Amino acid sequence: MSQRLSEHTFSEAIQSLEQIVRTLEQPVPLEEALSLYEEGLSLAHFCEARLQEAQLRIEKLSLQPSEVHPSTL
Amino acid sequence: MPKHTIISVSDLNGALKDVVEDTFSDLWVEGEVSNFKAHTSGHLYFSLKDHQSQISCALWQFNRKYLFFTPRDGMKVLAHGALSLYPPRGTYSFVVKSMRPAGEGDLNLAFEALKQKLAAEGLFSTHKKQKLPRYPQRIGVITSETGAAIQDILRVIQYRFPMVHVLLIPVMVQGPGAAEEIARAIYQFNAQSDPIDVLLIGRGGGSIEDLWAFNEEVVARAIYHSTIPIISAVGHETDVTIADFVADVRAATPSNAAELATPDQREVLQIIANLRYTIKNRTLRKLEVEQERLRNLRGSYALNRPRMMLEEQLRRLIEIKRQLLRTTQLQVQQARTSLQLREGQLQQLDPNAPLKRGYVQVFRDQTLLLRANETHPQQLLTLRFLDGSVAVVVNEVSQDR
Numbered sequence: 001m002s003q004r005l006s007e008h009t010f011s012e013a014i015q016s017l018e019q020i021v022r023t024l025e026q027p028v029p030l031e032e033a034l035s036l037y038e039e040g041l042s043l044a045h046f047c048e049a050r051l052q053e054a055q056l057r058i059e060k061l062s063l064q065p066s067e068v069h070p071s072t073l
Numbered sequence: 074m075p076k077h078t079i080i081s082v083s084d085l086n087g088a089l090k091d092v093v094e095d096t097f098s099d100l101w102v103e104g105e106v107s108n109f110k111a112h113t114s115g116h117l118y119f120s121l122k123d124h125q126s127q128i129s130c131a132l133w134q135f136n137r138k139y140l141f142f143t144p145r146d147g148m149k150v151l152a153h154g155a156l157s158l159y160p161p162r163g164t165y166s167f168v169v170k171s172m173r174p175a176g177e178g179d180l181n182l183a184f185e186a187l188k189q190k191l192a193a194e195g196l197f198s199t200h201k202k203q204k205l206p207r208y209p210q211r212i213g214v215i216t217s218e219t220g221a222a223i224q225d226i227l228r229v230i231q232y233r234f235p236m237v238h239v240l241l242i243p244v245m246v247q248g249p250g251a252a253e254e255i256a257r258a259i260y261q262f263n264a265q266s267d268p269i270d271v272l273l274i275g276r277g278g279g280s281i282e283d284l285w286a287f288n289e290e291v292v293a294r295a296i297y298h299s300t301i302p303i304i305s306a307v308g309h310e311t312d313v314t315i316a317d318f319v320a321d322v323r324a325a326t327p328s329n330a331a332e333l334a335t336p337d338q339r340e341v342l343q344i345i346a347n348l349r350y351t352i353k354n355r356t357l358r359k360l361e362v363e364q365e366r367l368r369n370l371r372g373s374y375a376l377n378r379p380r381m382m383l384e385e386q387l388r389r390l391i392e393i394k395r396q397l398l399r400t401t402q403l404q405v406q407q408a409r410t411s412l413q414l415r416e417g418q419l420q421q422l423d424p425n426a427p428l429k430r431g432y433v434q435v436f437r438d439q440t441l442l443l444r445a446n447e448t449h450p451q452q453l454l455t456l457r458f459l460d461g462s463v464a465v466v467v468n469e470v471s472q473d474r
Contacts, residue, residue, distance in 0.1 A: 010236060011208035014341075017348045024355035033359045040352035047345050051338050054236035058227065060218070061242050063254060064261050 010050050013043045086160035093165060097156035101249035102128070102167060103175055106148045119144065121152060121167065130154075132169040139171050139290055141187035142179075149175040153249065173285070180281055184288055187315055191290070196297045197318045203302040205322060205334065208341075209270035211238045212334055213301065215258040218243035221277040222306070222327035229331035234338050240269065245286075246276035252289030259295040259303070272299065273330045274316065275306030287314035296320055306330035428459040445472055 020040040024033060080088075104121030111117055115134030120127045130152065132140070144150060154169040174183045191197065212230070216222045223241065230237055242261060244254040255274060262269050274296070276284070286292060287307045296303050296319040305320035306327045317323040324330035428434070434457040435442045448454065448467050456463040 011206070011210065014208060014345070014348075017345070017352070021348055021351050021355070024352060024359070028359075030359060030363045033356050037352055037356040041349060044345050044349040044352075048342060050236060051342060051345075054234075054338075056227070056231045056235040057238045059238065059240050061240055061261075063242050063244060063258055 010047060013047050013050075017043050017047070082163075083160065086158065086163050089163075090158040090160055093156050093158045099153075100155060100167070101151060101153050103149070103151045104128075106144045106150055107146050109144055109146050117144070117169075119146075121150070128167050129164075130167040130169050131157075132172065136170050141190055141290055142174060142183040143186075144172065148179050150179075151175045151249065173289070175282075177281055180285065180288075184315070187288065187290060187293070188318065191293055191315065191319070196293060201297075203300075203321045205302050205304070206270045208336060209234075209237055209334060211240060211267065211269050213262040213269040213272045214239060214241045215244055215255055215262070215272065215274040216241075216276055216327070217246045220246065222246075222275055225277075225326070225328040226273060226331040229328050230335055233332065234335035234341070236338075237335065247279065247283045247286055251286035252292050255286055256289075256291040256295035259292075259299055263299050263301055269301050271334050272301045272303045273306065273324075273327070273334060274303060274320075275324070275327050275330060276308065277327065278308040278312065284308050284312055284314055287316040289315070292316050293319045304330045304333055425459060428457070433458055445470055 017040055020036050020043070023036060028036070102121060104123055104127075107120045107122050107127070109117070109119040115137060117132040117137065118130070119132075120129050122128075132154075150172050151174075152167065152169045152172040154167055154171075156165055157168045158165040174180050195201070214223065214226055216226070218241070227239065230239060240262075242258040244258050245251040246255070259272065259274065262272055274287075276287070284307055287305070293315045296305070296316060302321045304322045304324050305314070305316040306324040306329060307314045307316060308326075310325040313323075322333055324333050424434070436455040436457060437448065437452065442448065442454070448470055450467050450469060452467045454465050454467060456465055
Protein backbone atom coordinates (compact mmCIF):
# COMPACT_ATOMS: atom_id res chain seq x y z
CA MET A 1 0.00 0.00 0.00
CA SER A 2 2.98 2.22 0.44
CA GLN A 3 3.38 1.87 -3.30
CA ARG A 4 -0.15 3.16 -3.73
CA LEU A 5 0.57 6.05 -1.40
CA SER A 6 3.56 7.25 -3.35
CA GLU A 7 1.64 6.62 -6.54
CA HIS A 8 -1.01 9.01 -5.38
CA THR A 9 1.39 11.60 -4.12
CA PHE A 10 2.93 12.13 -7.56
CA SER A 11 0.12 14.27 -8.95
CA GLU A 12 -0.29 15.84 -5.51
CA ALA A 13 3.42 16.65 -5.50
CA ILE A 14 3.15 18.40 -8.86
CA GLN A 15 0.09 20.28 -7.64
CA SER A 16 1.99 21.31 -4.50
CA LEU A 17 4.84 22.50 -6.71
CA GLU A 18 2.44 24.64 -8.73
CA GLN A 19 0.91 25.95 -5.52
CA ILE A 20 4.36 26.94 -4.24
CA VAL A 21 5.02 28.85 -7.45
CA ARG A 22 1.73 30.71 -6.99
CA THR A 23 2.43 31.41 -3.32
CA LEU A 24 5.87 32.79 -4.14
CA GLU A 25 4.14 35.27 -6.40
CA GLN A 26 2.47 36.70 -3.31
CA PRO A 27 4.23 38.94 -0.81
CA VAL A 28 5.16 36.19 1.67
CA PRO A 29 7.77 36.79 4.39
CA LEU A 30 11.34 35.87 3.46
CA GLU A 31 11.46 33.09 6.07
CA GLU A 32 8.41 31.44 4.52
CA ALA A 33 9.72 31.95 0.99
CA LEU A 34 12.95 30.20 1.87
CA SER A 35 11.20 27.21 3.41
CA LEU A 36 8.84 27.02 0.39
CA TYR A 37 11.92 27.05 -1.80
CA GLU A 38 13.37 24.09 0.13
CA GLU A 39 10.07 22.25 -0.05
CA GLY A 40 9.72 22.96 -3.77
CA LEU A 41 13.15 21.60 -4.56
CA SER A 42 12.55 18.37 -2.68
CA LEU A 43 9.12 17.95 -4.31
CA ALA A 44 10.68 18.45 -7.74
CA HIS A 45 13.32 15.89 -6.88
CA PHE A 46 10.67 13.48 -5.66
CA CYS A 47 8.65 13.80 -8.89
CA GLU A 48 11.67 13.31 -11.09
CA ALA A 49 12.79 10.26 -9.16
CA ARG A 50 9.30 8.77 -9.35
CA LEU A 51 9.19 9.30 -13.11
CA GLN A 52 12.61 7.84 -13.69
CA GLU A 53 12.06 4.70 -11.67
CA ALA A 54 8.47 4.15 -12.87
CA GLN A 55 7.47 0.67 -14.01
CA LEU A 56 4.23 0.04 -15.84
CA ARG A 57 1.97 -2.27 -13.84
CA ILE A 58 -0.78 -4.26 -15.48
CA GLU A 59 -3.54 -6.00 -13.59
CA LYS A 60 -6.25 -8.14 -15.11
CA LEU A 61 -9.67 -8.14 -13.48
CA SER A 62 -12.42 -10.55 -14.43
CA LEU A 63 -15.80 -9.34 -15.48
CA GLN A 64 -18.26 -9.85 -12.67
CA PRO A 65 -21.55 -11.61 -13.34
CA SER A 66 -24.25 -9.16 -14.14
CA GLU A 67 -25.64 -8.27 -10.74
CA VAL A 68 -24.93 -4.63 -11.46
CA HIS A 69 -26.95 -4.55 -14.63
CA PRO A 70 -27.60 -1.28 -16.44
CA SER A 71 -31.34 -1.90 -16.21
CA THR A 72 -31.10 -1.08 -12.52
CA LEU A 73 -30.31 2.50 -13.43
CA MET B 74 -48.49 -54.73 -23.89
CA PRO B 75 -46.10 -52.70 -21.85
CA LYS B 76 -47.60 -50.46 -19.32
CA HIS B 77 -47.34 -46.80 -20.22
CA THR B 78 -47.36 -43.86 -17.93
CA ILE B 79 -50.18 -41.71 -18.98
CA ILE B 80 -50.01 -37.98 -18.36
CA SER B 81 -52.44 -35.24 -19.04
CA VAL B 82 -52.02 -32.63 -21.80
CA SER B 83 -51.69 -29.98 -19.14
CA ASP B 84 -48.92 -31.88 -17.43
CA LEU B 85 -47.13 -32.40 -20.74
CA ASN B 86 -47.30 -28.76 -21.70
CA GLY B 87 -46.33 -27.78 -18.18
CA ALA B 88 -43.29 -30.06 -18.24
CA LEU B 89 -42.35 -28.88 -21.74
CA LYS B 90 -42.65 -25.29 -20.61
CA ASP B 91 -40.10 -25.92 -17.86
CA VAL B 92 -37.67 -27.68 -20.19
CA VAL B 93 -38.01 -25.22 -23.03
CA GLU B 94 -37.82 -22.07 -20.95
CA ASP B 95 -34.88 -23.33 -18.87
CA THR B 96 -32.93 -24.45 -21.91
CA PHE B 97 -33.56 -21.43 -24.15
CA SER B 98 -33.47 -18.57 -21.67
CA ASP B 99 -30.76 -16.53 -23.38
CA LEU B 100 -30.90 -16.68 -27.15
CA TRP B 101 -29.55 -14.70 -30.05
CA VAL B 102 -31.45 -15.43 -33.21
CA GLU B 103 -30.84 -13.99 -36.63
CA GLY B 104 -33.61 -13.97 -39.20
CA GLU B 105 -35.84 -11.98 -41.49
CA VAL B 106 -38.84 -10.14 -40.13
CA SER B 107 -42.23 -11.09 -41.54
CA ASN B 108 -45.88 -10.56 -40.63
CA PHE B 109 -44.87 -7.57 -38.55
CA LYS B 110 -47.76 -6.11 -36.52
CA ALA B 111 -47.69 -3.34 -33.96
CA HIS B 112 -50.64 -3.93 -31.62
CA THR B 113 -52.55 -1.00 -30.15
CA SER B 114 -51.44 -2.18 -26.69
CA GLY B 115 -47.87 -1.39 -27.72
CA HIS B 116 -46.72 -4.98 -28.04
CA LEU B 117 -45.05 -6.01 -31.28
CA TYR B 118 -45.85 -9.34 -32.97
CA PHE B 119 -43.92 -10.77 -35.90
CA SER B 120 -42.17 -13.85 -37.21
CA LEU B 121 -38.52 -14.49 -37.79
CA LYS B 122 -37.77 -16.73 -40.69
CA ASP B 123 -35.04 -18.05 -42.88
CA HIS B 124 -35.38 -20.00 -46.14
CA GLN B 125 -36.76 -23.08 -44.34
CA SER B 126 -38.34 -22.24 -41.03
CA GLN B 127 -40.02 -19.60 -39.05
CA ILE B 128 -40.80 -18.82 -35.43
CA SER B 129 -43.39 -16.48 -34.03
CA CYS B 130 -42.05 -13.66 -31.91
CA ALA B 131 -43.31 -11.06 -29.46
CA LEU B 132 -41.68 -7.92 -28.13
CA TRP B 133 -43.52 -6.51 -25.14
CA GLN B 134 -44.37 -2.89 -24.88
CA PHE B 135 -42.01 -2.17 -21.92
CA ASN B 136 -39.03 -3.37 -23.97
CA ARG B 137 -39.82 -1.08 -26.87
CA LYS B 138 -37.82 1.76 -25.29
CA TYR B 139 -34.68 -0.24 -26.04
CA LEU B 140 -35.65 -0.57 -29.68
CA PHE B 141 -33.99 2.19 -31.65
CA PHE B 142 -35.48 1.34 -35.02
CA THR B 143 -38.80 0.33 -36.49
CA PRO B 144 -38.72 -3.22 -37.79
CA ARG B 145 -40.20 -3.81 -41.21
CA ASP B 146 -41.07 -6.96 -43.10
CA GLY B 147 -38.05 -8.29 -44.98
CA MET B 148 -35.52 -6.65 -42.65
CA LYS B 149 -32.73 -8.89 -41.40
CA VAL B 150 -32.40 -8.61 -37.64
CA LEU B 151 -30.49 -10.08 -34.74
CA ALA B 152 -32.86 -10.64 -31.85
CA HIS B 153 -32.02 -11.33 -28.22
CA GLY B 154 -34.52 -12.98 -25.89
CA ALA B 155 -35.93 -16.23 -24.51
CA LEU B 156 -38.33 -18.95 -25.59
CA SER B 157 -41.71 -19.00 -23.94
CA LEU B 158 -44.25 -21.78 -24.08
CA TYR B 159 -47.98 -21.12 -23.74
CA PRO B 160 -49.44 -24.28 -22.13
CA PRO B 161 -53.13 -23.68 -22.96
CA ARG B 162 -52.33 -23.82 -26.67
CA GLY B 163 -49.11 -25.82 -26.62
CA THR B 164 -47.41 -23.21 -28.70
CA TYR B 165 -44.11 -21.54 -28.15
CA SER B 166 -42.80 -18.20 -29.21
CA PHE B 167 -39.63 -16.21 -29.04
CA VAL B 168 -40.00 -13.31 -26.60
CA VAL B 169 -37.58 -10.68 -27.84
CA LYS B 170 -35.97 -8.29 -25.34
CA SER B 171 -33.78 -6.43 -27.76
CA MET B 172 -33.18 -6.46 -31.43
CA ARG B 173 -30.97 -4.78 -33.96
CA PRO B 174 -30.75 -4.76 -37.72
CA ALA B 175 -28.30 -7.25 -39.15
CA GLY B 176 -27.99 -6.00 -42.72
CA GLU B 177 -25.54 -3.17 -43.48
CA GLY B 178 -28.08 -0.78 -44.96
CA ASP B 179 -30.39 -1.43 -42.06
CA LEU B 180 -27.50 -0.95 -39.61
CA ASN B 181 -26.87 2.51 -40.99
CA LEU B 182 -30.53 3.39 -40.62
CA ALA B 183 -30.54 2.00 -37.09
CA PHE B 184 -27.37 3.94 -36.28
CA GLU B 185 -28.94 7.22 -37.39
CA ALA B 186 -32.16 6.45 -35.52
CA LEU B 187 -30.37 5.69 -32.22
CA LYS B 188 -28.09 8.69 -32.67
CA GLN B 189 -31.08 11.00 -33.07
CA LYS B 190 -32.89 9.43 -30.14
CA LEU B 191 -29.92 9.74 -27.76
CA ALA B 192 -29.05 13.22 -29.00
CA ALA B 193 -32.63 14.28 -28.23
CA GLU B 194 -32.19 12.88 -24.72
CA GLY B 195 -29.05 14.95 -24.26
CA LEU B 196 -26.57 12.09 -24.00
CA PHE B 197 -24.12 13.84 -26.31
CA SER B 198 -24.31 17.30 -24.77
CA THR B 199 -20.90 18.82 -24.37
CA HIS B 200 -21.52 20.32 -20.95
CA LYS B 201 -21.89 16.80 -19.55
CA LYS B 202 -18.39 15.90 -20.70
CA GLN B 203 -15.92 15.21 -17.91
CA LYS B 204 -12.38 16.54 -17.89
CA LEU B 205 -9.52 14.09 -18.14
CA PRO B 206 -7.05 14.06 -15.24
CA ARG B 207 -3.65 15.55 -16.04
CA TYR B 208 -1.64 12.91 -14.22
CA PRO B 209 -3.68 9.69 -14.07
CA GLN B 210 -2.50 7.02 -11.66
CA ARG B 211 -4.96 4.24 -12.43
CA ILE B 212 -6.27 3.67 -15.92
CA GLY B 213 -9.06 1.19 -16.57
CA VAL B 214 -9.14 -0.50 -19.96
CA ILE B 215 -12.13 -2.31 -21.42
CA THR B 216 -11.33 -4.23 -24.55
CA SER B 217 -10.52 -7.67 -25.85
CA GLU B 218 -7.64 -9.42 -24.12
CA THR B 219 -6.39 -10.84 -27.38
CA GLY B 220 -6.90 -7.90 -29.71
CA ALA B 221 -4.38 -5.45 -31.09
CA ALA B 222 -5.97 -2.59 -29.14
CA ILE B 223 -4.67 -3.65 -25.72
CA GLN B 224 -1.16 -4.12 -27.11
CA ASP B 225 -1.22 -0.65 -28.67
CA ILE B 226 -2.54 0.92 -25.48
CA LEU B 227 0.09 -0.73 -23.26
CA ARG B 228 2.93 0.14 -25.65
CA VAL B 229 1.97 3.81 -25.74
CA ILE B 230 1.48 4.08 -21.96
CA GLN B 231 4.82 2.31 -21.36
CA TYR B 232 6.50 4.86 -23.60
CA ARG B 233 4.73 7.99 -22.38
CA PHE B 234 3.92 7.57 -18.71
CA PRO B 235 4.93 4.20 -17.23
CA MET B 236 4.02 5.39 -13.74
CA VAL B 237 0.41 4.35 -14.21
CA HIS B 238 -1.31 1.21 -13.05
CA VAL B 239 -3.36 -0.31 -15.87
CA LEU B 240 -6.40 -2.37 -14.90
CA LEU B 241 -7.89 -4.44 -17.71
CA ILE B 242 -11.30 -6.01 -17.79
CA PRO B 243 -11.25 -8.33 -20.81
CA VAL B 244 -14.54 -8.34 -22.71
CA MET B 245 -15.90 -9.56 -25.99
CA VAL B 246 -15.88 -6.64 -28.38
CA GLN B 247 -18.03 -8.12 -31.11
CA GLY B 248 -20.85 -10.56 -31.60
CA PRO B 249 -23.92 -11.26 -29.50
CA GLY B 250 -23.51 -10.18 -25.89
CA ALA B 251 -20.48 -7.97 -26.52
CA ALA B 252 -22.37 -4.74 -25.85
CA GLU B 253 -23.72 -6.09 -22.58
CA GLU B 254 -20.22 -7.11 -21.46
CA ILE B 255 -18.79 -3.71 -22.31
CA ALA B 256 -21.58 -1.99 -20.42
CA ARG B 257 -21.13 -4.27 -17.42
CA ALA B 258 -17.40 -3.64 -17.34
CA ILE B 259 -18.06 0.11 -17.29
CA TYR B 260 -20.42 -0.28 -14.33
CA GLN B 261 -17.94 -2.58 -12.62
CA PHE B 262 -15.13 -0.02 -12.83
CA ASN B 263 -17.49 2.64 -11.53
CA ALA B 264 -18.53 0.44 -8.61
CA GLN B 265 -14.93 -0.35 -7.65
CA SER B 266 -13.72 0.96 -4.31
CA ASP B 267 -10.21 1.80 -5.54
CA PRO B 268 -10.82 4.81 -7.73
CA ILE B 269 -10.02 4.73 -11.42
CA ASP B 270 -8.88 8.03 -12.94
CA VAL B 271 -9.84 7.40 -16.56
CA LEU B 272 -11.41 4.62 -18.62
CA LEU B 273 -10.38 3.54 -22.10
CA ILE B 274 -12.91 1.53 -24.05
CA GLY B 275 -12.48 0.34 -27.58
CA ARG B 276 -11.21 -2.10 -30.09
CA GLY B 277 -9.26 -2.26 -33.32
CA GLY B 278 -10.72 -1.82 -36.79
CA GLY B 279 -13.33 -4.03 -38.39
CA SER B 280 -16.52 -4.05 -40.40
CA ILE B 281 -19.59 -2.11 -39.29
CA GLU B 282 -21.00 -5.35 -37.88
CA ASP B 283 -17.77 -5.99 -35.95
CA LEU B 284 -17.93 -2.54 -34.39
CA TRP B 285 -21.64 -2.72 -33.73
CA ALA B 286 -21.41 -3.40 -29.99
CA PHE B 287 -20.21 0.21 -29.60
CA ASN B 288 -23.39 1.38 -31.31
CA GLU B 289 -25.65 -0.33 -28.81
CA GLU B 290 -27.83 1.63 -26.49
CA VAL B 291 -26.67 -0.27 -23.37
CA VAL B 292 -23.09 0.83 -24.02
CA ALA B 293 -24.17 4.41 -24.72
CA ARG B 294 -26.11 4.58 -21.44
CA ALA B 295 -23.32 2.97 -19.43
CA ILE B 296 -20.85 5.55 -20.78
CA TYR B 297 -23.28 8.33 -20.06
CA HIS B 298 -23.75 7.23 -16.45
CA SER B 299 -20.05 6.69 -15.76
CA THR B 300 -18.58 9.04 -13.19
CA ILE B 301 -15.13 8.10 -14.45
CA PRO B 302 -14.12 10.05 -17.57
CA ILE B 303 -14.21 7.78 -20.62
CA ILE B 304 -12.14 7.87 -23.78
CA SER B 305 -13.61 5.83 -26.58
CA ALA B 306 -11.43 4.42 -29.31
CA VAL B 307 -13.28 2.25 -31.77
CA GLY B 308 -11.72 1.05 -35.00
CA HIS B 309 -9.86 3.49 -37.18
CA GLU B 310 -9.92 7.25 -37.57
CA THR B 311 -12.88 7.10 -39.96
CA ASP B 312 -15.05 4.81 -37.84
CA VAL B 313 -17.52 6.74 -35.75
CA THR B 314 -19.76 4.96 -33.25
CA ILE B 315 -22.48 6.01 -30.84
CA ALA B 316 -19.97 5.35 -28.03
CA ASP B 317 -17.77 8.05 -29.53
CA PHE B 318 -20.59 10.60 -29.27
CA VAL B 319 -21.37 9.80 -25.63
CA ALA B 320 -17.78 9.41 -24.43
CA ASP B 321 -16.06 12.35 -22.76
CA VAL B 322 -13.30 12.23 -25.35
CA ARG B 323 -13.21 10.47 -28.69
CA ALA B 324 -9.89 9.04 -29.78
CA ALA B 325 -9.14 8.13 -33.37
CA THR B 326 -7.50 4.82 -32.44
CA PRO B 327 -6.66 2.85 -29.29
CA SER B 328 -3.05 4.19 -29.47
CA ASN B 329 -4.45 7.70 -29.67
CA ALA B 330 -6.66 6.99 -26.65
CA ALA B 331 -3.58 6.04 -24.63
CA GLU B 332 -1.88 9.26 -25.78
CA LEU B 333 -4.87 11.35 -24.73
CA ALA B 334 -5.04 9.61 -21.36
CA THR B 335 -1.42 10.14 -20.36
CA PRO B 336 1.07 13.00 -20.32
CA ASP B 337 4.42 12.48 -22.01
CA GLN B 338 6.98 11.89 -19.25
CA ARG B 339 9.55 14.00 -21.16
CA GLU B 340 7.13 16.93 -21.06
CA VAL B 341 6.39 16.27 -17.40
CA LEU B 342 10.12 16.36 -16.64
CA GLN B 343 10.31 19.66 -18.51
CA ILE B 344 7.35 21.00 -16.53
CA ILE B 345 9.04 19.99 -13.27
CA ALA B 346 12.29 21.64 -14.42
CA ASN B 347 10.37 24.82 -15.24
CA LEU B 348 8.61 24.79 -11.89
CA ARG B 349 11.93 24.34 -10.10
CA TYR B 350 13.44 27.20 -12.12
CA THR B 351 10.50 29.47 -11.35
CA ILE B 352 10.64 28.64 -7.65
CA LYS B 353 14.38 29.36 -7.59
CA ASN B 354 13.89 32.57 -9.52
CA ARG B 355 11.07 33.91 -7.40
CA THR B 356 12.93 33.09 -4.18
CA LEU B 357 16.06 34.83 -5.48
CA ARG B 358 14.05 37.87 -6.49
CA LYS B 359 12.49 37.96 -3.04
CA LEU B 360 15.94 37.73 -1.50
CA GLU B 361 17.13 40.63 -3.62
CA VAL B 362 14.14 42.71 -2.68
CA GLU B 363 14.82 41.97 0.99
CA GLN B 364 18.47 42.88 0.61
CA GLU B 365 17.53 46.11 -1.06
CA ARG B 366 15.15 46.84 1.78
CA LEU B 367 17.91 46.10 4.27
CA ARG B 368 20.28 48.43 2.48
CA ASN B 369 17.66 51.15 2.55
CA LEU B 370 17.04 50.44 6.20
CA ARG B 371 20.74 50.69 7.01
CA GLY B 372 20.80 54.19 5.55
CA SER B 373 17.51 55.08 7.12
CA TYR B 374 16.85 58.02 9.48
CA ALA B 375 15.76 55.69 12.32
CA LEU B 376 18.93 53.65 12.50
CA ASN B 377 21.22 56.65 12.08
CA ARG B 378 19.51 59.04 14.38
CA PRO B 379 22.26 59.37 17.04
CA ARG B 380 24.95 60.03 14.47
CA MET B 381 22.72 62.37 12.59
CA MET B 382 22.00 64.28 15.73
CA LEU B 383 25.73 64.56 16.41
CA GLU B 384 26.34 65.69 12.86
CA GLU B 385 23.59 68.18 13.12
CA GLN B 386 25.03 69.55 16.31
CA LEU B 387 28.46 69.60 14.80
CA ARG B 388 27.18 71.47 11.79
CA ARG B 389 25.40 73.91 14.03
CA LEU B 390 28.57 74.29 16.04
CA ILE B 391 30.57 75.08 12.95
CA GLU B 392 27.95 77.50 11.81
CA ILE B 393 27.87 79.18 15.17
CA LYS B 394 31.65 79.38 15.16
CA ARG B 395 31.62 80.90 11.74
CA GLN B 396 28.96 83.37 12.71
CA LEU B 397 30.85 84.12 15.87
CA LEU B 398 34.01 84.70 13.94
CA ARG B 399 32.31 86.93 11.44
CA THR B 400 30.68 88.99 14.19
CA THR B 401 33.98 89.44 16.02
CA GLN B 402 35.76 90.59 12.92
CA LEU B 403 32.96 93.02 12.24
CA GLN B 404 33.17 94.36 15.72
CA VAL B 405 36.94 94.75 15.54
CA GLN B 406 36.54 96.46 12.24
CA GLN B 407 33.86 98.72 13.58
CA ALA B 408 36.01 99.47 16.62
CA ARG B 409 38.92 100.27 14.41
CA THR B 410 36.88 102.57 12.23
CA SER B 411 35.41 104.27 15.22
CA LEU B 412 38.83 104.66 16.74
CA GLN B 413 40.15 106.29 13.58
CA LEU B 414 37.15 108.57 13.55
CA ARG B 415 37.72 109.55 17.10
CA GLU B 416 41.40 110.01 16.48
CA GLY B 417 40.53 112.47 13.74
CA GLN B 418 38.06 114.20 16.00
CA LEU B 419 40.67 114.21 18.70
CA GLN B 420 43.21 115.65 16.32
CA GLN B 421 40.84 118.46 15.43
CA LEU B 422 40.41 119.27 19.12
CA ASP B 423 44.14 119.33 19.79
CA PRO B 424 45.02 122.92 20.96
CA ASN B 425 48.43 122.60 19.47
CA ALA B 426 47.08 121.85 16.01
CA PRO B 427 46.55 125.55 15.03
CA LEU B 428 50.06 126.28 16.35
CA LYS B 429 51.39 123.85 13.77
CA ARG B 430 49.74 125.85 11.06
CA GLY B 431 51.43 129.12 12.25
CA TYR B 432 48.89 130.44 14.76
CA VAL B 433 49.90 131.73 18.18
CA GLN B 434 48.06 131.69 21.49
CA VAL B 435 48.02 134.77 23.61
CA PHE B 436 47.88 134.48 27.40
CA ARG B 437 47.71 137.10 30.13
CA ASP B 438 48.42 135.55 33.45
CA GLN B 439 47.62 131.98 32.19
CA THR B 440 44.35 133.23 30.64
CA LEU B 441 43.92 132.60 26.92
CA LEU B 442 42.90 135.84 25.27
CA LEU B 443 40.60 135.67 22.28
CA ARG B 444 39.96 139.47 21.71
CA ALA B 445 42.16 142.53 21.24
CA ASN B 446 40.08 144.72 23.59
CA GLU B 447 40.99 142.43 26.46
CA THR B 448 44.43 144.10 26.37
CA HIS B 449 45.80 147.65 26.82
CA PRO B 450 49.16 149.29 26.33
CA GLN B 451 52.08 148.49 28.64
CA GLN B 452 50.42 145.21 29.64
CA LEU B 453 52.66 142.08 29.89
CA LEU B 454 51.47 139.14 27.75
CA THR B 455 52.80 135.76 26.87
CA LEU B 456 52.75 134.47 23.24
CA ARG B 457 52.71 130.77 23.05
CA PHE B 458 54.27 129.10 20.01
CA LEU B 459 54.42 125.40 19.25
CA ASP B 460 57.90 125.09 20.59
CA GLY B 461 57.90 127.74 23.36
CA SER B 462 56.74 131.09 24.75
CA VAL B 463 57.71 134.70 24.19
CA ALA B 464 57.06 137.50 26.75
CA VAL B 465 55.95 140.72 25.10
CA VAL B 466 54.78 144.21 26.14
CA VAL B 467 51.66 145.76 24.43
CA ASN B 468 52.57 148.91 22.52
CA GLU B 469 49.22 149.99 21.10
CA VAL B 470 45.63 148.50 20.93
CA SER B 471 43.46 148.94 17.94
CA GLN B 472 40.15 147.39 17.14
CA ASP B 473 38.99 146.46 13.64
CA ARG B 474 35.41 147.52 14.15
